Amino acid sequence: MTHKITLDSFPTEDAVNLYPCKGWPKAAIHHFDRKQAVAVLAALAVSRPLLVRGEPGCGKTQLARAVAQLFAMPLACLVVNERTEPEDLLWRYDALRKLSDANAGERCVKDESQYLSAGPLWWALNHTSAESRIGSRPCRPVTTDESGQKREFQNGVVLLIDEIDKADRSVPNSLLEPLGNLSFEVPYTGERVERPKGEPDPLIIITTNREQELPQAFVRRCLVLDLVLDDDNRDDFIDILSKRGQSLFQGRMPGDYGETTYEKVADLLYEKRMRAKHEGLSFIPGQAEYLDHLEALIGMKQTAPSLGLDEAMELLAALTFMKNGA
Template sequence: MTRLQDLQEQSVQLLEHCVDGLDDAAHQWTRPEIDALTLAQAARRPLLVRGEPGTGKTQLARAAAQHLRWRLLTEVIHARFEPTDLVYRFDAVRRLADAQAGLSLDDKRYWQPGVLWQAYDWAEASRYGDCRHGLHRLAGHVILIDEIDKADSDLPNSLLEVLGQRRVRVPGLNLEFGLAKDQAEPLIIITTNEERELPPAFLRRCVVLNLAPDPEQSYVDWLVSRGHAHFGAIDGHERATLGEPVLRVAAEQLEADRHEAKRAGLPPPGPAEYLDLLYAIHKLADGQPEEQMAWLIKLSAFAYVKNARPEGSTQPSQARSPVATLKVSAPGQTAA
């Protein structure tokens, strides 16, 4: 049986079916990630992952699901999200349209099981909505509830009953069920960008992992280590890579722009912007180190300096000089 505690610190896991622009994206496991996931699964508690965008919160859930060979169920939270949406949705608009078109009405088509319903009783959920088509049974489920801080306190508070009693209700179908006997306890991973404070009662029911720069590393070295996980060479695998100079100069430029933004009292760029820039360079100049550096110098301001600069302001400007001092040619030209 595959177990989370069998993961090795610093091991790199290639991720399948990625949606972030690379077919061979990878996750580099850290000891805190492994230990926090192990505790959450053993204690049957959700794992709340804190950290600014780009620190790998969502990727952690993908990597855990792939390692366990479980289905990943994802729900991205937004301001209009209803607590019941985690359990079910009823598509009344589609049902009305089908009725007006004179189609045969099967109510099971219009009930869409949410991530909690699917994870707690897949056999029942697979009789409804889109779950009836093309999904085979797996040993377990990893639930990713992404950016819970986008919702108001009703959402985390509504999870308390499910987390405490491990029971799910669908009132419209008169259904109430706990975890099916032949299903593994789902691993629930919840992410927050800290835009809204979460209720203390909810936090007490979570295992918490703070994804932040390693205090034993400089910020630049920490960024470079994340860049290596996404774009560095992996033993035994052929993959497109970005060289150490590009990863480091991109990190040094981010640190400089981050410092200027903080000094001006503006939201600073972070790991998300760093990875966005690296993805773009990878696409524009795969396998061409000089071209990569030239594109980095040319494009970094548009990735990192995002705040408007009113006239007469001392805010950072996209016209700032790059930190790179290497003599490089413009993209598409030959270096002198």
């Protein structure tokens, strides 16, 4: 690694502006806290995946994006869904193209390697080897953004496995060995993919919304960071959210609404959140809904200027905060 990551490297007092890049077309703001910084450093120290748990919109995915930008590390990503297979993290095999070539009478169809594309973990472990396996389904890591920053592989790679709880339980179980050993064998070619000697291990960040519980054997292989939107104290809750809203929407809030709008919306969210918890509802509004509410409020000022702030807030609350019903 060309630079050493330390606790003092993390700007825990200031927001980090995240620039648009491949896969993330919108700018964003990330707030590192000491807990996040320590979790990242610990994961790097023991070469274990960092499992980040929390409700939607709390910044789990954004943590990986922010670390990659802050330390100029390429960002490889696998977004998990119910159709994800274990090998999707390792490689992609284009069986349809092979079948098409076979039907067309292509002579070179026996060369299995031409149908291989390196997967995200392959790139994270050995980018030189991955370059020779671009194939027809490439998943190159993010190596630059709109700021012009160049991210070097010798800095190590951030590998994001996003929303692993959406996959079948067989997926995390099947990833125990490649993630634990940081190596795997490619069955089509017999080659072994592993980190070259002297190169840094990747930082593996895995996120879950806890829609289903992960296998205990998998959780034990990880360090675990819980990102919690603390609502024990109303004033602290409002202060945290309003600061995040101000940093993200800086300069966009209509003047006649005023800067206190951030606090008013956060206070309204707190009320709806506590009601949902008290009634045992399945949907609990959080930071994602707060930011959606602000975005809608700012946009509605242009399209429905006759609406007053209080009326607009209440009308939008039914759309953003009260998804279980009134």
